[in-house]
Amino acid sequence: MPENIMKELKQYGKYGLILFLSVSSILFGQFIKSRFHPSPKLVVNKYTVYGLLALWFISMIGLLIAMVLKKVPGLNKFPILGWVSIFSIIFCLPGMPFSALMIKSINSVDVLSITTPILTYAGISVVNRMSELKQTSWKIVIVAMFVFMGTYIGSATIAQIGLMVLGK
Numbered sequence: 001m002p003e004n005i006m007k008e009l010k011q012y013g014k015y016g017l018i019l020f021l022s023v024s025s026i027l028f029g030q031f032i033k034s035r036f037h038p039s040p041k042l043v044v045n046k047y048t049v050y051g052l053l054a055l056w057f058i059s060m061i062g063l064l065i066a067m068v069l070k071k072v073p074g075l076n077k078f079p080i081l082g083w084v085s086i087f088s089i090i091f092c093l094p095g096m097p098f099s100a101l102m103i104k105s106i107n108s109v110d111v112l113s114i115t116t117p118i119l120t121y122a123g124i125s126v127v128n129r130m131s132e133l134k135q136t137s138w139k140i141v142i143v144a145m146f147v148f149m150g151t152y153i154g155s156a157t158i159a160q161i162g163l164m165v166l167g168k
Contacts, residue, residue: 008067019059022117023052030113042110051105054091061087 027048034042062084069075092099092106126133133140 012063012067015063016060019056023056025117026109026113027052029116030110033110033113043108045108047105047108050101051107051109054102054105055109058088058091059084 027044030042030048031044034044062080065083065087066078066080069078090096092103096102
């Protein structure tokens with residue numbers, strides 16, 4: 001095999017391992033959450049594992065398609081997330097084999113358990129760009145604080161309005 005194909009396969013394997021570790025941390029997070037805050041919707045069962053495997057499989061297909069098509073003009077700039085979304089939609093369309101099982105399985109995965117690894121990776125990517133952040137002005141801190149306060153106050157206001165409408 002040519003060396004560049006071997007390099008791409010090695011990179012694909014690394015991505016697969018990272019995605020597998022992400023799926024494992026999602027499962028661990030959902031398991032811990034279900035132990036401390038039991039809920040009928042939050043039970044970790046075989047459908048949770050099937051859903052996580054389905055998410056991993058669809059992500060790997062999206063990565064593979066993006067790697068194969070990166071040499072095709074016009075499609076080489078299409079983001080991996082776009083490919084993953086397209087294949088997710090295709091696999092969940094009515095009439096597709098296993099679409100009902102796919103939907104039931106993915107629905108059994110807790111959304112908050114998915115956000116934990118995503119926010120972790122976002123934090124790591126910010127830390128990797130600290131030198132760029134250091135070059136920005138100190139005024140960015142003031143802007144960030146106003147954004148955080150505005151988001152918090154806006155969320156609290158919307159929640160309060162919701163509670164008032166419900167009479168609580």
